[in-house]
């Protein structure tokens with residue numbers, strides 16, 4: 001025991017050790033960038049498992065992205081081995097919620113096969129709802145125009161405040177609560193859940209069902225949350241409920257909660273993140289052990305000094321902190337200036353070429369960060385010209401591509417024929433000559449009988465002898481029957497998917513479409529579908545099967561009411577008997593993970609030795625030897641906004657400054673800040689220049705000398 005404990009705390013500083021080896025209690029680690037917060041969190045999990053004997057499936061680690069969750073799992077496997085880590089819950093708030101809801105689907109008013117809808121589907125649904133309520137698509141109130149997008153945003157805001165239609169009605173959008181109510185009714189009817197709903201419904205489930213609450217309480221003994229500064233108030237409520245800190249059952253012990261965060265890195269204020277949660281945590285989870293870390297292990301002196309110098313211009317801090325380092329590397333931060341955006345991209349690409357060729361830098365340890373997705377196009381072009389491979393995170397999501405959405409819609413409908421959005425999406429793709437008039441009649445039947453589109457279509461086809469529709473229904477029914485089969489190996493799943501793509505006509509449709517398009521192979525739609533099949537079949541289903549089994553194998557046959565706290569950990573499934581899973585199980589888990597994959601995450605196969613391109617938002621928590629910040633200039637950072645509906649200008653600048661701080665602190669050794677004199681965008685060129693943040697940096701540690709690249 002001693003040895004393994006030593007292994008876990010080896011190399012940690014005193015404050016880090018203090019947090020990692022503290023007795024089991026609530027802990028807040030409040031510290032700046034690169035001080036080892038994530039390392040503390042991971043080491044704490046190892047310590048709890050190895051030293052305190054906590055079962056890994058009693059631990060819930062909440063990360064900001066699914067990628068971070070995977071990395072956390074890998075790091076732990078490195079320390080503790082596969083077996084101990086196997087059943088750890090390391091997920092985002094959304095993924096954890098989707099697992100809880102699936103496991104308690106009945107109690108949550110869903111079926112286990114519920115589907116998760118993404119923003120585009122939500123928007124389509126809101127548009128339809130507005131039409132059905134005879135609302136114009138564009139509504140003017142007090143001289144401001146509102147459309148479906150505004151309604152959807154308001155629905156999400158209401159959900160994030162925990163409001164259901166009819167609870168507190170003070171939204172100014174005309175008929176808003178009718179839209180919200182009908183939107184929700186349609187989602188419920190089709191067994192669909194949107195992102196915010198995942199969290200809200202989990203909260204309500206725990207609040208309203210004492211048995212579920214009891215179960216959750218027994219399930220999670222230790223909860224750890226990374227990047228806590230970016231949790232929303234609804235996520236905070238979730239944390240209180242899942243941990244049992246919201247004391248609904250006196251006498252039952254809450255879980256211990258460790259949160260780590262840095263208020264200076266809070267960059268999701270615009271999406272409802274509330275730094276104040278850090279204050280509330282100290283009060284509402286009291287007593288809380290507070291640990292502060294100041295030693296930065298990531299960056300050189302110059303990088304750190306610029307980060308400190310910049311962030312001290314913000315007035316709003318939870319805690320004052322100045323990062324220190326013992327790093328003696330004297331490398332300065334480099335300022336680059338180019339004539340226009342395309343030259344800037346070329347300069348960056350040329351510099352990267354030199355870093356790789358002359359300084360033997362590993363491309364995968366180089367990142368180019370930018371404020372807006374639109375900036376990536378020119379950088380990509382310049383990298384291609386230099387023959388440099390890159391991975392791009394974010395941007396047009398793989399899952400947002402038309403062909404991928406259609407292929408997934410087929411799979412969703414097969415798994416859940418009640419899914420009306422998927423039905424409408426693909427009933428006529430490829431064309432089956434099922435026109436708008438027919439669809440209108442199906443829709444009318446659906447309303448009249450309160451049934452799904454699929455059932456309404458069945459009814460319509462029988463009555464009207466519509467061969468085309470009948471064929472479509474039989475096609476889907478045939479596949480739905482097949483998904484219940486238990487696959488012998490992955491080839492069965494691939495084979496099944498290929499059948500779906502070919503028999504539905506989607507394969508031929510996209511082969512033809514690709515051939516007609518401009519022949520740019522990176523845009524080949526059929527190849528994208530093949531990529532999807534290979535992604536589905538290439539997933540780590542050991543991990544996925546654990547996710548699916550997490551609760552089920554803890555719950556005795558008779559149901560959750562009879563759960564005995566003494567034997568919760570006894571009847572654990574070994575976790576590797578995939579053979580018991582049906583194609584349906586795999587697809588279901590895949591489909592929810594696909595819907596939950598935020599735009600920051602890449603799903604197409606990653607090149608291992610490629611430069612990383614991403615927005616600053618996506619770079620949170622990551623580190624790279626070399627970082628370029630492209631567009632460190634007026635108009636882009638801080639981003640100029642044309643509407644300031646939600647926050648005041650000062651708050652906006654402070655959030656943008658935190659973004660710049662996040663970007664700077666991603667770099668370990670080399671940091672390049674780049675700007676153009678002219679900015680080019682789709683609507684022409686305008687004069688720009690260095691960002692106002694440039695003047696807040698530590699000028700003594702910055703220069704433009706690039707000679708070191710030519711050694």
Ligand code: ATP
Nearest residue numbers: 011012013032033034035036037038039297298621
């Ligand atoms: P961020 O705020 O960006 O999320 P963080 O506080 O989570 O950063 P980590 O990513 O955990 O910081 O650590 C930053 C780097 O410092 C990592 O490379 C980590 O391995 C290293 N590190 C952390 N603690 C120590 C230590 N005690 N000794 C040496 N290196 C350390």
Ligand code: MG
Nearest residue numbers: 037038039621
């Ligand atoms: Mg971190």
